[in-house]
Amino acid sequence: MKIVVFGGDGFCGWPTSLHLSDLGHDIHIVDNLSRRKIDCDLGVNSLTPIRSIFDRISCWNELTGKNITFSNLDVANSFEKVLDIFTELSPDAIVHFAEQRAAPYSMKSAATKNYTVNNNISATHNILNAICLVKPDCHVVHLGTMGVYGYGTAGIDIPEGYLEVNVAGSTENQTTEILYPTNPGSIYHLTKSMDQLLFAFYAKNNNLRITDLHQGIVWGVETKQTLKDERLINRFDYDGDYGTVLNRFLMQAAIGYPLTVHGSGGQTRAFIHISDTVKCIELAVSSPPKEGERVKIMNQMTETHTVKSLAELVSSKTGAEISYLKNPRKEADENELNVNNASLISLGLNPTLLSDVLADEILDTVKKYADRCNTSLIPCNSKW
Ligand code: NAD
Ligand code: USQ
Numbered sequence: 581m582k583i584v585v586f587g588g589d590g591f592c593g594w595p596t597s598l599h600l601s602d603l604g605h606d607i608h609i610v611d612n613l614s615r616r617k618i619d620c621d622l623g624v625n626s627l628t629p630i631r632s633i634f635d636r637i638s639c640w641n642e643l644t645g646k647n648i649t650f651s652n653l654d655v656a657n658s659f660e661k662v663l664d665i666f667t668e669l670s671p672d673a674i675v676h677f678a679e680q681r682a683a684p685y686s687m688k689s690a691a692t693k694n695y696t697v698n699n700n701i702s703a704t705h706n707i708l709n710a711i712c713l714v715k716p717d718c719h720v721v722h723l724g725t726m727g728v729y730g731y732g733t734a735g736i737d738i739p740e741g742y743l744e745v746n747v748a749g750s751t752e753n754q755t756t757e758i759l760y761p762t763n764p765g766s767i768y769h770l771t772k773s774m775d776q777l778l779f780a781f782y783a784k785n786n787n788l789r790i791t792d793l794h795q796g797i798v799w800g801v802e803t804k805q806t807l808k809d810e811r812l813i814n815r816f817d818y819d820g821d822y823g824t825v826l827n828r829f830l831m832q833a834a835i836g837y838p839l840t841v842h843g844s845g846g847q848t849r850a851f852i853h854i855s856d857t858v859k860c861i862e863l864a865v866s867s868p869p870k871e872g873e874r875v876k877i878m879n880q881m882t883e884t885h886t887v888k889s890l891a892e893l894v895s896s897k898t899g900a901e902i903s904y905l906k907n908p909r910k911e912a913d914e915n916e917l918n919v920n921n922a923s924l925i926s927l928g929l930n931p932t933l934l935s936d937v938l939a940d941e942i943l944d945t946v947k948k949y950a951d952r953c954n955t956s957l958i959p960c961n962s963k964w
Contacts, residue, residue: 582606582669583865586655586707587677589633590615591815592723592798592857596675598805598812599858600865601646608669609637611678612654614699615815618685624822624957626815627831627949628801639811656702659710666714673719673865674711678703683727683766684908684962685821693767700771701778708782719868720790721861722779725772726850726881728794730763731915738919741794741877765911766964779875787871791864795857796850796881796919799826800938801945803855814854816946818953820960826851826890828958830939833900834946835953840960843907845888846914850881853932863927878923882931897939908963 583600587593588609601607613633619625631639637648653661655678679700680686686696704722711718729738742757759780762773775792782788806812817823818831829839852860860880869876891902907913925931932938 581672581865582608584608584610584665584669584671584674585677586610586674586703587679588650589613590677590681591817592854593675593677594636595803595806595814595854596677596858596861597648598640599803599862601640601648602644602805603862607646607648608665608671609633609648609650610653610655610665611650612652614654614680622819622821622957624819624954625952627818627946627952628813628816629949629952630813630815631811635811639809643809655706656699659706662706662710663714666710666718670715671718673721673868674707675861675865676704676707676720676722679771681768682822683768684960686768686771687766687964688821688962696767697771700768701774704775704778708778708788711788712782712786716786716788717871718789719865720779720788721864722775722790722792724775724792724794725769726794726796726879726919727766727769728762728764728773728776729760730765731847731912731917732763735916736918738879738917740879740920740923741792741875765909776875783873783875789868789871789873791869791876791878793860793864793878793880796852797824797826798852798854798857799824799934799942800854801827801942803858816949819957821962823958825849825887826934827942829891829894829900830942831946831953832958833894833898834943835950835955836900837955837958838901838903839891839894840958841887841891841902841904842909842960843904843913845891845904846886847911848884848886848915848917850879850884850917850919851934852881853934853938856882856929856932860924860929863924863929867927879919879921880924881919881921882929883933884917884919885934893934894939897936898943908960910964
């Protein structure tokens with residue numbers, strides 16, 4: 581298939597582009613490199629020494645004989661150029677990662693709230709709008725988040741996107757399915773909730789074929805393809821805005837920094853390893869909904885853990901100290917989380933679960949680059 585990967589220079593997008601290319605798909609990456617610019621603004625660097633997009637791509641093409649191509653383009657602010665991409669390449673499918681993805685960054689200031697809303701909503705809308713005009717049979721695969729469901733759901737299994745409800749009619753009760761009511765915990769998560777409405781509208785009004793993957797927190801760093809050469813190395817975020825919890829704990833343990841648990845650590849979240857992320861996208865791309873079907877929503881996660889249990893696990897392996905900090909976020913101190921992920925499992929996902937072996941691999945990578953860490957950037961300074 582001809583596949584355009586929007587946001588293909590990012591943490592999930594780069595290994596996905598390589599995985600799909602390895603499978604024989606024809607890959608074009610679109611990215612405005614805004615994530616790299618945000619690192620410069622924040623004075624942060626990926627812990628791993630990522631190469632420029634040009635070096636990465638030429639390394640892959642040289643090693644494999646494939647031909648990944650690239651356009652530097654802002655999807656949110658250049659509708660005409662997005663149209664040109666669809667006209668010139670006529671893709672069978674696109675994968676859409678091109679959004680500002682950090683909750684703390686989105687809550688940092690009025691400017692970052694504005695940026696996150698404008699960037700994420702316009703990026704998604706420009707892609708959908710362009711597809712309608714130029715390539716209406718193109719399958720859209722979007723990376724959404726488990727966070728749209730919120731964390732006040734104890735007592736039920738979170739379904740895959742739709743909730744069966746029984747409503748009182750004028751004469752009798754009726755059962756129907758509605759989009760699961762969203763309960764986002766940050767401006768970032770709010771934009772993902774708003775994306776869901778854009779998808780529902782375009783699937784209904786224009787018969788677009790759309791898959792929305794509600795992904796949990798991604799952990800790990802390397803995949804089979806990024807390990808082929810150090811020039812292909814994936815990014816590893818550890819700072820207080822972009823670092824996510826499990827990767828942060830592993831990095832903190834490796835450099836002897838007390839593990840930063842927010843509050844009591846009773847927050848339960850969904851997780852997935854980066855190797856499973858790329859596999860899930862392969863599975864989603866190869867099983868599109870039919871034209872006229874509602875948006876296909878799949879929960880892209882493999883296990884749940886509390887923050888506290890992750891800290892204890894990492895501590896027991898490494899001897900790291902655990903530090904219980906005042907929670908900088910407005911979120912429940914404790915929650916339960918049971919998630920239905922049957923769709924991707926039935927398509928063939930074989931989960932890579934958190935094990936000692938995998939944690940060791942990450943610890944080794946992190947130790948190798950530990951001297952690149954600036955410890956003053958570890959605390960979470962975004963508070964809400
Ligand atoms: P990332 O920030 O590393 O990658 C996003 C990429 O999109 C970056 O390379 C950035 O430069 C690009 N981008 C952003 N806005 C753009 C625009 N207007 N035009 C062109 N390119 C643009 O993030 P990630 O961790 O790879 O996440 C990718 C997607 O997966 C996001 O949409 C995120 O919400 C979702 N997701 C990520 C995680 C996670 O744990 N990392 C979990 C669940 C869902
Ligand atoms: N946390 C800590 N200590 C830390 C960092 C985080 O205790 O040092 C806690 C947070 O308070 C929160 C939980 O860990 O309770 C998860 O935080 P996170 O930063 O790892 O993840 P989150 O903000 O939810 O966002 C990440 C990605 C986002 C994706 C989301 C999936 O950045 O793109 O959408 O995970 S999910 O959480 O399932 O919504």
